[in-house]
Amino acid sequence: MTLEEFGFCEWFQNQIDPSEEGKWTLARVTAVHKGWADISDGETTRPARSTGRLRREARHTNNYLTVGDWVRCKKFDKGDFAVIHSIFDRKTALKRKSVGRVVSYQLIAANIDTAFVVHTLDKGYNLRKLERYLSIVLDSGIDPVILMTKKDLLPDDLLNERIDEVRTRIPNVPVLPISNITGDGLDEVHDLLEPSKTYCLIGASGVGKTSLINSVIGEEDLYFTLPVREKDGKGIHSTTWRELIELDTGALMIDTPGMRELGHLDSTTGIDETFDEITALEDQCRFRDCAHVNTKGCAIEAAVEAGEISRERYENFIHMRQESDAAAEAHRRKHWKNK
Incomplete structure (x- = not known):
């Protein structure tokens, strides 16, 4: 696989100084673990650690390495670990505000072209929660597609009612009802996956993200799935870290852990686009x-x-706008306090 097939495009090429051509090995972060990461040049995957300078800068700016990043590194084929020297500017960055009163942000993944916002049609169906996920995606400059799962569990009249409700409530965003059990709708999802493009799945635990990846890849043993709690329809986390994987279409997929708590929003642009x-x-x-x-x-x-x-x-809309304004004000107060 070439770098271009692995998602390297003109956006990143323009960040390379011609005088440094060939100085670095260019690689993409495919998984992040505690203290190290997996990186790949499209052919080989290697464990890697950042330089001390890069780690210090990350702590100071809260700009930690994440899945999907493109990096410059050395010693790619030597020693136990490759060494990451710098991170390319990100084309897109999916992030959320951390849960709690302290204003901080968690970077989820980077350089994503399309996000599949996965939501259930059965237990856990909640349009307010769906709109919150959508606002985060739009704020990141990522194109969204809404996948409504578990359509096989609903009678036709309730299924049609809920799909109509989603499409009316959230216009201008593609909405696809699917079933991981019957396979209904999965061909449409498969057709959306373009070679060299990067996709991610985002949604709460139990909505069927991991089962969807298993279905699309066609290798059910790649990820294990855990049962959904019968009482409330909420899932148990089966994905414990984020990972970039290649699909048979040549597309790239990042699976993210379910996020039960979204925290307060500070995503004015995303909110405005969600409620345009x-x-x-x-x-x-x-x-x-x-x-x-x-x-x-x-x-x-x-x-x-x-x-x-x-x-x-x-x-x-009013609730999320007020929440965003409050988070932005808290961020401003923290900024001036630290000056």
Whole structure:
């Protein structure tokens, strides 16, 4: 596999100084473990450690190595570990705010082209949670596709009702209902996987991410799966680290651990794109700084009252926008306190 087939594109090539051509081995991070990582040049996978300088910079900037990163390294074919000297600027970076009051961010994966946002149609079906995942993906500049799993567990009338609800609630994003048990819809997913493009699966535990990878790859023993709790439909984590794998289509897939807690959001761009039909009305509000809550002349509230926007979607938009504003303010206070 060439570097280009492994996802190296013009974005990264433009970051190479012509005078340093051939100085480094270029590789991609395929898995991250405690204290070291697996990297690959497309042909060989090797364990690697970052230089002390790079580790210090990462601690200072909270910019740690993650799956999907492209790196410059030396000693790729010598010794126990290759040595990572620097990280290429990321084309995209999927991240979330860590759970809790302290403002910090967890980098999930990098350089992803398309994210499959996986959500269940059965127990655990929750459009608010789906919108939260979607806002994180859009904020990262990644193209989303929504995969609704476990369609085989619903009668046709309820299945159609929920799919219509998702497509109405979240317009302009592809929505595919699938079943890992019957295989229904998996051919459509397979057709979306383009060679040299990088994809990821994101969603809560128990929605079928690992089973989906097993189905798409066709090797059920590559990842083991754990049962879903019968009581609440929540899953037990079967993926304990993030890993980049090659599919038979030539596409690349990153599997991420389920995230039960999303923390507070600080993703204004992602929220605005998720609720674009709502934010499009903001310019029509009477006041420029309209809070869209009990405000005279608010075009958004008027659209809700007229039935043009569902109240549930409006309420989730307000909740997430307020959450994002609070997180951004906390970040600003922390920044000025540390100055």
